[in-house]
Amino acid sequence: MSIVQSFxxxxxxxxxxxxxxxxxxxxxxxxxxxxxLLLASCVMQGWVLRFxxxxxxxxxxxxxxxxxxxxxxxxxxxxxxxxxxxFSVVMLLSVIGGxxxxxxxVADGKQHLYWxxxxxxxxxxxAMCYTNDIFTGxxxxxxxxxxxxxxxxxxxxxxxxxxxxxxxxxxLIGSSLFLIxxxxxxxxxxQLLFPQLRQAVAALWAAGTYRFxxxxxxxxxxxxxxxxxxxxxxHGWLPDAHSQATTASSCILSGVIVKGYxxxxxxxxxxxxxxxxxxxxxxxxxxxxxxxxxxxxxxxDAIFAKRLKVMIAFSSAAQIGYxxxxxxxxxxxxxxxxxxxxxxxxxxxxxxxxxxxQLSDASHGRMDFPSxxxxxxxxxxxxxxxxxxxxxxxxxxLLAGFIPxxxxxxxxxxxxxxxxxxLLALAVSTVLNVLYFLYTAVLIWLPQEADCRFTxxxxxWDEFLPGFVLAGLNVAMGIHPGPLVALIDKAVALLxx
Amino acid sequence: xxxxxxxxxxNYEEAAAIALLSIGFCMLLFDRNLLKKVIGLDIMDSxxxxxxxxxxxxxxxxxxxxxxxxxxxxxxxxxxxAGLVLTGIVVSxxxxxxxxxLTVRVYQTYRTLDVDHLYMLMSHRRKGGRA
Numbered sequence: 001m002s003i004v005q006s007f008x009x010x011x012x013x014x015x016x017x018x019x020x021x022x023x024x025x026x027x028x029x030x031x032x033x034x035x036x037l038l039l040a041s042c043v044m045q046g047w048v049l050r051f052x053x054x055x056x057x058x059x060x061x062x063x064x065x066x067x068x069x070x071x072x073x074x075x076x077x078x079x080x081x082x083x084x085x086x087f088s089v090v091m092l093l094s095v096i097g098g099x100x101x102x103x104x105x106v107a108d109g110k111q112h113l114y115w116x117x118x119x120x121x122x123x124x125x126x127a128m129c130y131t132n133d134i135f136t137g138x139x140x141x142x143x144x145x146x147x148x149x150x151x152x153x154x155x156x157x158x159x160x161x162x163x164x165x166x167x168x169x170x171x172l173i174g175s176s177l178f179l180i181x182x183x184x185x186x187x188x189x190x191q192l193l194f195p196q197l198r199q200a201v202a203a204l205w206a207a208g209t210y211r212f213x214x215x216x217x218x219x220x221x222x223x224x225x226x227x228x229x230x231x232x233x234x235h236g237w238l239p240d241a242h243s244q245a246t247t248a249s250s251c252i253l254s255g256v257i258v259k260g261y262x263x264x265x266x267x268x269x270x271x272x273x274x275x276x277x278x279x280x281x282x283x284x285x286x287x288x289x290x291x292x293x294x295x296x297x298x299x300x301d302a303i304f305a306k307r308l309k310v311m312i313a314f315s316s317a318a319q320i321g322y323x324x325x326x327x328x329x330x331x332x333x334x335x336x337x338x339x340x341x342x343x344x345x346x347x348x349x350x351x352x353x354x355x356x357x358q359l360s361d362a363s364h365g366r367m368d369f370p371s372x373x374x375x376x377x378x379x380x381x382x383x384x385x386x387x388x389x390x391x392x393x394x395x396x397x398l399l400a401g402f403i404p405x406x407x408x409x410x411x412x413x414x415x416x417x418x419x420x421x422x423l424l425a426l427a428v429s430t431v432l433n434v435l436y437f438l439y440t441a442v443l444i445w446l447p448q449e450a451d452c453r454f455t456x457x458x459x460x461w462d463e464f465l466p467g468f469v470l471a472g473l474n475v476a477m478g479i480h481p482g483p484l485v486a487l488i489d490k491a492v493a494l495l496x497x
Numbered sequence: 498x499x500x501x502x503x504x505x506x507x508n509y510e511e512a513a514a515i516a517l518l519s520i521g522f523c524m525l526l527f528d529r530n531l532l533k534k535v536i537g538l539d540i541m542d543s544x545x546x547x548x549x550x551x552x553x554x555x556x557x558x559x560x561x562x563x564x565x566x567x568x569x570x571x572x573x574x575x576x577x578x579a580g581l582v583l584t585g586i587v588v589s590x591x592x593x594x595x596x597x598x599l600t601v602r603v604y605q606t607y608r609t610l611d612v613d614h615l616y617m618l619m620s621h622r623r624k625g626g627r628a
Contacts, residue, residue, distance in 0.1 A: 135581055142588045146595055162619045179545055187552050
């Protein structure tokens, strides 16, 4: 066995050790340790991805001394390290870009705790990507819930506290539904590891026994993860949580955490339940309809939002709708488009939150749209970044946002009754995106009014540089999507094996 | 009806677990008091753990400590659900502790535990433009 195959485990254990270390070291050391951890995680996930790509393989890694079905396992194919790499890169850029706001929004004595929550968030996301055991999935879902609540609640101020409470209530409902689904599945099959579970579910389904109970279990697990991902109509917590957090937390919550649950759902569908049984249960139609509903309803909510961060948060809920629609298409090409959407949203949304916060700083901390008029002139790099992100979200060619939409539309023509709802939703959602994103992008470049009391601010390189790296990734994906699409195609093919 | 009652009586552990699950879930979902939501969460978790523990129970089975002859392995209760319950309890305690800590902070700040009231406060404050 190659040492590279142990890297997923090393990165998870390293994250846990780093989280413990951040408790005891001074806050500056906590920051440095976390940045090093994220950098190390990027390198390790990249290495595992290269190993799996070169060998065109996925492998199970036994944890401890007991083989399956008694022991625990992690599994790495192309999707798992790919998502791990994406999450690590986005988190690294988010904490660098939002560093100044962390110093401002988090009390001095609590900053080391902030780094603990960042470390635990990374650990839980990596574990959700790599786990091959459904109960381990549940445990790390809860760790992710606790860590992300910490990311949100650590900001000084009453509103983040209420947003945390709301987030926790929804998150706990989601976790509970998922746990009940896991227990039902275990009660029916007696298995927890994905490969054994998939065999047992397939055998039960073929024999025609426990079909109703299995459908209920699939529905509960899917609903639980949908609630936690902020899928429509369970997205009530999302706008407050994403808009009330400090900038780096908003980037991580929106760009990474909601995707972690979506990735786990994809793994459960394709590795644990089996795509055939999932499709036969009818759950994919529900996901498709929820996705379509989210794309339209959350975009309408975004139009009526009064503050920039709330608008970006509602847009996140709409973009998550695309992911669920792709999963609900029930085809390999639909799943490829959904994973493309995960990548697109992960690189674009943190860019919007980072630049949006800087535009707000250039408007004396105000987030309402009248105050943001001309903010692009007061902070030019932030204005450029926001414009790139907004245009990408609309789906303009040569930017990342166009690619998943193209693949969704192309795949829609291969579908049955779903074809026209999907195409219509894509068209309506794009028009709505134009209304709110292009309006904002134009607003920030309008000339300032004569009596404007806001003055130009000096841009900080550590704030806009991560944004420009994300913008570079966005443009690269938009101009030359071929290698990424080929990689995701192979990852999807490996998932089903 | 009598057959259903017999079935429920025969599977009383599952029936109790489902009752706890339902009570807890309804409290978590519908109760307006934050503290009662936390209690509902714990009741629901208890239902899940009861259901899990019941899955591993074998009537007349011993604790799964493998000190005796392997031939007796069939008489041990299944240790995996017990392990899951232990792990679940640790997770549940952590989540409850966090929720209680949040509840204390919310009460200290707003002097209310009514979630509807809290959300209303939030929507009032949101009318201002500040981040």
